[in-house]
Amino acid sequence: MWGGAWAQATPVGLWRSVDDKTGEARAEIRITESAGALSGRIEKRLSKDARPGDVCTECKDERKGQPLAGLEIIRGARQAEGREVWEGGKILDPENGREYTLRLTPVEGGKRLEVRGSIGPFGRTQTWVRVQ
Numbered sequence: 559m560w561g562g563a564w565a566q567a568t569p570v571g572l573w574r575s576v577d578d579k580t581g582e583a584r585a586e587i588r589i590t591e592s593a594g595a596l597s598g599r600i601e602k603r604l605s606k607d608a609r610p611g612d613v614c615t616e617c618k619d620e621r622k623g624q625p626l627a628g629l630e631i632i633r634g635a636r637q638a639e640g641r642e643v644w645e646g647g648k649i650l651d652p653e654n655g656r657e658y659t660l661r662l663t664p665v666e667g668g669k670r671l672e673v674r675g676s677i678g679p680f681g682r683t684q685t686w687v688r689v690q
Contacts, residue, residue: 567668569596569635569644573686574604575673582606586689589632589662596644596662598632600652616655626652635660649675 570591575584584605589598603612603626612626621629635647644662651658658675665672671686 567642567664568637569598569662569664569671572601572689573598573671574689575684575686578682578684587631587686594636596632596635596647597630598649600626600629600631603627614652614655617650617652618655621650621652622655632660635662649673651675 568591569589571589573587573589575587576582577584582605584603585600586602586604587598588601589596591597608626610627613623614621614626614629615623617624629650629652631650631652633648633650635644637644642664645660647660648657649660650656656677658677658681661672661674661676663672663674664670665685669688671688672683673686674683675681
């Protein structure tokens, strides 16, 4: 019982990202953990204009030209000591190719995930919804 309850309070799992401006579901992102660090990939794109062959044209690193489906957009976030917050990683916005400092905070018992990307003092927060 404890294991299941604990697992839900982590960012690990499948999430539906929702655009913070339009409220439109954008993608499903699978977050996994390896050696204490989180990574996340776009598993399925949900936006109306998504096409199967779309690639990351704006990416600046080795992800440039990579298919958006399967693209790693979260890298290196780790749990803050003694807190249910994961930070220190980066999140990529494939629409503009920018990487942002990342903070992930499970809320509502792990049913939702506050995803904050920032550059310096500026940033924005999206709330993702757990799919599984």
